[in-house]
Amino acid sequence: MGKLIIDNLCKHFGDVKAVDNVSITVEDGEFLTLLGPSGCGKSTTLFAVAGLDRPTSGRILVDDVVFYDGGQQAMMPPEKRNCGLVFQSYALWPHMTVRDNLAFPLEIRKIGKSEQQKRITDALGLVEMENYQGRYPHELSGGQQQRVALARTLVYEPRLMLLDEPLSNLDAKLRIRARRWLKELQGRLGLTTIYVTHDQIEALTLSDRIAVMEGGKLVQLGTPEEIYSRPVSPFVADFIGASNFIDGFAGDDDGDTVNITLAEDVSIRAKARPGVKKGEAVRVAVRPENIRLVNGSGVPGGSNALTASIRDRDYLGARFQYILDVCGTELRMEAEQNLEGSQVDISFTPEDCIAFPA
Amino acid sequence: MQNAAVSDEQPFGAAFSRARLIQYSVAVVALVLVAAPLVPIMYQAVLDKPIYDGQAILTLDNFSRLFSNPKFYEAFKNSVVLSAVTTVIAGIIGVSTAVFIGRTNIPGKKFFGEVVLWPMYVSHLVLAFGWFMMYGPSGYVTLLVEGWIGGKPWDLYTMAGMAVVAGAAQAPLVHLFCASSVARADASLEDAARTVGAGPFTVLRRVTVPLLRPAITYSAMLNFIGCLEMLSVPLILGTPVGKDFFTTFLYTQGYSGSNPDYGLIGAAACFLLVMISILIYLQTKLLKKAGRFVTVKGKATRPKIFDLGRYRWAVSITLAIYFGLTLFVTVGGLGLRAFTTFLTPLLAPWELLTFDNFALIFEYDAYQRSITNSLLVAGIGAAVAVAFVSLITVIIHRSGFRFRRALEYVALYPRAVPGIVAGIGFFWGMLLFPFMGPLHGTIWILILAFTMRTIPTAFGAISPALMQLSQDLDQSSRTVGADWWTTQRKIILPLLRPALFGAYVLLFLSFLKEYASAAFLFAPGSEIIGTTMLQFWVNGDSGPVAALAVIQIILTITFVVFARKLLGVKAYG
Numbered sequence: 001m002g003k004l005i006i007d008n009l010c011k012h013f014g015d016v017k018a019v020d021n022v023s024i025t026v027e028d029g030e031f032l033t034l035l036g037p038s039g040c041g042k043s044t045t046l047f048a049v050a051g052l053d054r055p056t057s058g059r060i061l062v063d064d065v066v067f068y069d070g071g072q073q074a075m076m077p078p079e080k081r082n083c084g085l086v087f088q089s090y091a092l093w094p095h096m097t098v099r100d101n102l103a104f105p106l107e108i109r110k111i112g113k114s115e116q117q118k119r120i121t122d123a124l125g126l127v128e129m130e131n132y133q134g135r136y137p138h139e140l141s142g143g144q145q146q147r148v149a150l151a152r153t154l155v156y157e158p159r160l161m162l163l164d165e166p167l168s169n170l171d172a173k174l175r176i177r178a179r180r181w182l183k184e185l186q187g188r189l190g191l192t193t194i195y196v197t198h199d200q201i202e203a204l205t206l207s208d209r210i211a212v213m214e215g216g217k218l219v220q221l222g223t224p225e226e227i228y229s230r231p232v233s234p235f236v237a238d239f240i241g242a243s244n245f246i247d248g249f250a251g252d253d254d255g256d257t258v259n260i261t262l263a264e265d266v267s268i269r270a271k272a273r274p275g276v277k278k279g280e281a282v283r284v285a286v287r288p289e290n291i292r293l294v295n296g297s298g299v300p301g302g303s304n305a306l307t308a309s310i311r312d313r314d315y316l317g318a319r320f321q322y323i324l325d326v327c328g329t330e331l332r333m334e335a336e337q338n339l340e341g342s343q344v345d346i347s348f349t350p351e352d353c354i355a356f357p358a
Numbered sequence: 359m360q361n362a363a364v365s366d367e368q369p370f371g372a373a374f375s376r377a378r379l380i381q382y383s384v385a386v387v388a389l390v391l392v393a394a395p396l397v398p399i400m401y402q403a404v405l406d407k408p409i410y411d412g413q414a415i416l417t418l419d420n421f422s423r424l425f426s427n428p429k430f431y432e433a434f435k436n437s438v439v440l441s442a443v444t445t446v447i448a449g450i451i452g453v454s455t456a457v458f459i460g461r462t463n464i465p466g467k468k469f470f471g472e473v474v475l476w477p478m479y480v481s482h483l484v485l486a487f488g489w490f491m492m493y494g495p496s497g498y499v500t501l502l503v504e505g506w507i508g509g510k511p512w513d514l515y516t517m518a519g520m521a522v523v524a525g526a527a528q529a530p531l532v533h534l535f536c537a538s539s540v541a542r543a544d545a546s547l548e549d550a551a552r553t554v555g556a557g558p559f560t561v562l563r564r565v566t567v568p569l570l571r572p573a574i575t576y577s578a579m580l581n582f583i584g585c586l587e588m589l590s591v592p593l594i595l596g597t598p599v600g601k602d603f604f605t606t607f608l609y610t611q612g613y614s615g616s617n618p619d620y621g622l623i624g625a626a627a628c629f630l631l632v633m634i635s636i637l638i639y640l641q642t643k644l645l646k647k648a649g650r651f652v653t654v655k656g657k658a659t660r661p662k663i664f665d666l667g668r669y670r671w672a673v674s675i676t677l678a679i680y681f682g683l684t685l686f687v688t689v690g691g692l693g694l695r696a697f698t699t700f701l702t703p704l705l706a707p708w709e710l711l712t713f714d715n716f717a718l719i720f721e722y723d724a725y726q727r728s729i730t731n732s733l734l735v736a737g738i739g740a741a742v743a744v745a746f747v748s749l750i751t752v753i754i755h756r757s758g759f760r761f762r763r764a765l766e767y768v769a770l771y772p773r774a775v776p777g778i779v780a781g782i783g784f785f786w787g788m789l790l791f792p793f794m795g796p797l798h799g800t801i802w803i804l805i806l807a808f809t810m811r812t813i814p815t816a817f818g819a820i821s822p823a824l825m826q827l828s829q830d831l832d833q834s835s836r837t838v839g840a841d842w843w844t845t846q847r848k849i850i851l852p853l854l855r856p857a858l859f860g861a862y863v864l865l866f867l868s869f870l871k872e873y874a875s876a877a878f879l880f881a882p883g884s885e886i887i888g889t890t891m892l893q894f895w896v897n898g899d900s901g902p903v904a905a906l907a908v909i910q911i912i913l914t915i916t917f918v919v920f921a922r923k924l925l926g927v928k929a930y931g
């Protein structure tokens with residue numbers, strides 16, 4: 001009931017390629033997140049699916065229904081698409097009560113009064129807002145407005161649910177609660193969902209798959225684990241999990257890992273991404289959370305071991321963040337101990353190091 | 359962020375969506391409405407015979423006759439001089455009232471703040487009659503002063519006299535623009551001047567007023583144009599001594615006997631149109647530039663109130679005298695005249711008390727009808743106009759309509775069409791276009807003409823409110839399944855209700871005031887207060903003129919109070 005195909009979608013604003021040849025297939029009932037930095041074209045993609053924005057070219061299909069086809073200049077207007085879009089601003093109509101906000105889409109679908117009331121109560125029940133039917137939007141808190149906005153899209157059982165940073169106006173605590181609740185609800189209703197965010201934690205916890213975008217292009221599409229552990233580019237590695245980067249030169253490849261020379265007499269082993277060639281410059285990504293302190297029990301077998309000097313430390317409450325210096329490159333690391341001295345021994349496994357062609 | 363508006367095109371098959379149908383219809387109606395008076399004028403300007411004459415052929419002769427007509431040059435010169443002097447007078451008065459009422463501690467400033475805008479509610483025709491009856495050559499005050507000093511104290515039938523009348527009538531506009539600018543002025547600039555040793559008057563003169571320059575420039579342009587197209591003051595105070603102006607030239611040519619010179623009128627109207635169009639174009643250019651050196655910041659610093667010390671009473675008394683002489687005496691004089699057989703300082707007014715003037719009006723159907731027609735035109739016409747312009751506005755700002763930029767030009771163009779030109783144009787339109795014929799003699803032709811003239815006003819009143827509504831509100835409505843028209847009807851227009859009420863009040867008042875475009879359009883059965891007043895005045899019956907003026911003022915006050923109480927709308931300011 002909702003398989004979405006986005007095929008070579010482009011949207012240009014004059015010279016700006018807001019969306020550049022993006023192709024994504026979202027399976028029925030899947031939760032897909034569009035992730036990327038501000039201005040990378042997430043909203044534009046979402047709005048193109050909703051029909052609020054006319055793409056420049058490409059195709060958008062849902063279950064073989066053509067939403068947009070650049071070749072045939074066919075464009076279905078938004079009201080015919082039966083999508084549910086939750087705006088970042090919620091866009092609740094201020095002159096209507098909560099009930100009227102939900103009734104509006106039902107009136108358009110010519111649904112009888114008693115059925116309307118039943119559906120409205122059900123939808124508000126899903127978001128635990130059934131006691132607020134008579135309130136106006138400005139009489140609700142941010143989190144409550146967000147839930148009503150969601151109920152307004154659920155009430156008419158849309159084909160697709162499209163969410164544009166729906167949690168960004170909430171405070172940190174409420175965000176975590178809303179995240180869990182959203183995930184649970186989506187799983188229960190089985191709605192095909194596209195979720196837009198620039199928050200990597202949201203993306204990792206909520207999604208079946210994540211589509212990472214950069215400058216209008218789709219750079220990686222995969223499950224959260226794939227994206228996290230096998231990023232295709234330094235950009236993705238940095239965007240998900242704020243990696244450290246160390247520059248070096250590729251050496252011998254043993255089929256599994258490759259030797260990387262960082263400086264004279266200093267080398268590590270790392271997983272190589274396609275394109276890494278022997279003797280050429282590479283960029284190695286290591287996540288701060290994968291760097292361990294070497295303690296009394298020594299370095300685990302096969303791990304990379306390095307000696308670093310401590311440049312700076314920040315107290316974060318439960319832990320310390322250290323800024324280290326390894327062969328002139330800055331590395332971030334977190335540890336619980338308040339380390340003495342200016343030198344420290346660290347280690348990380350080759351599996352946690354990814355080498356990209358520089 | 360996204361496109362200016364959600365597109366409303368129809369996919370697959372369906373050739374014409376409801377949205378497009380509405381958009382094209384509204385745009386076509388707007389175009390026809392604005393072109394209806396303009397096309398006949400331009401056409402007549404190049405015809406050798408009246409527009410209804412099938413034998414007429416194209417010629418440029420009208421223009422050569424116009425430009426070789428000494429009366430036209432005289433009218434041109436007079437209009438430009440009067441407008442220039444009026445603009446200066448209105449500017450001085452308006453800036454002074456804005457600064458003194460807005461920024462100093464003079465006693466009674468709240469009262470003055472209300473009174474200063476009152477002339478905006480009254481038609482210039484009524485104001486001109488008031489001046490004529492009090493300060494005219496045989497006016498009550500004139501004769502009174504003449505008795506004291508034994509000679510003619512002043513002559514209102516001069517350029518200076520007319521400029522004072524027109525200046526007092528147009529000063530509130532300057533006040534309105536400057537007052538809002540004054541209220542948002544950056545207090546630190548003035549504080550800086552105080553610390554370097556300037557006294558309050560010096561600061562006002564050297565810092566506060568110069569900072570108003572953009573507001574002054576803009577309102578001066580508006581007033582210059584407004585005065586060029588003004589009919590009332592030149593007609594009431596200029597024609598008695600044979601002074602001709604643009605508008606009176608058109609008016610008297612149009613009414614000259616049984617055989618008006620159509621070609622000449624067409625050419626003159628055309629000339630006036632072109633001239634004002636150029637001025638409006640320059641004004642728009644100027645305004646764009648002005649924006650660059652506006653010093654007002656978004657920062658909400660509350661401007662300080664200047665302490666004028668012992669001068670505060672002097673300023674306050676000056677203002678009181680000004681409002682007393684220009685407003686209370688003139689309007690009070692109209693009231694006095696309405697209830698007396700005639701007005702002379704030689705006899706006490708209560709010895710001449712009468713209700714005959716009102717009785718006359720309520721005795722004759724035609725006079726009575728002019729009052730009910732005025733109310734109908736204002737009540738219904740303003741509603742129709744607001745409904746129509748609200749559609750224009752949502753199409754311009756909230757649709758994917760292909761020609762919405764062009765529609766905006768069309769909607770704003772009537773600023774360049776003087777009332778009298780619109781009147782002549784619609785009149786000829788009824789002669790030229792068969793489909794307009796049936797409107798002759800009905801109030802609908804008046805409503806059409808007034809609507810056309812006020813599209814820019816209504817658009818200006820509704821637009822800002824619409825632009826403040828987030829696009830998300832329409833877009834969310836579209837995604838939940840409402841088409842463009844349902845979205846406008848159920849979401850956008852209801853949210854605009856306060857602005858629509860505001861526009862209605864503004865339009866009601868201007869429809870009630872309007873007379874210039876009606877002068878050529880009314881016929882027995884469709885007379886309005888303004889046209890009936892003009893007729894009485896032509897016959898020299900100033901009693902009924904005053905009575906009608908009083909009735910118009912009472913209607914205005916009633917409506918303004920009603921609007922404030924029930925709709926919560928303040929018309930100006």
Ligand SMILES: Nc1ncnc2c1ncn2[C@@H]1O[C@H](COP(=O)(O)OP(=O)(O)OP(=O)(O)O)[C@@H](O)[C@H]1O
Nearest residue numbers: 013016018037038039040041042043044359360361
């Ligand atoms: N109407 C427009 N005209 C011109 N450029 C636009 C328009 N709308 C968006 N853009 C540009 O297209 C690019 C993508 O915009 P988009 O709104 O999709 O970003 P986003 O990924 O949603 O960012 P954010 O996380 O900040 O919401 C941006 O560079 C933006 O400047």
Ligand SMILES: [Mg+2]
Nearest residue numbers: 042043044164
């Ligand atoms: Mg966005």
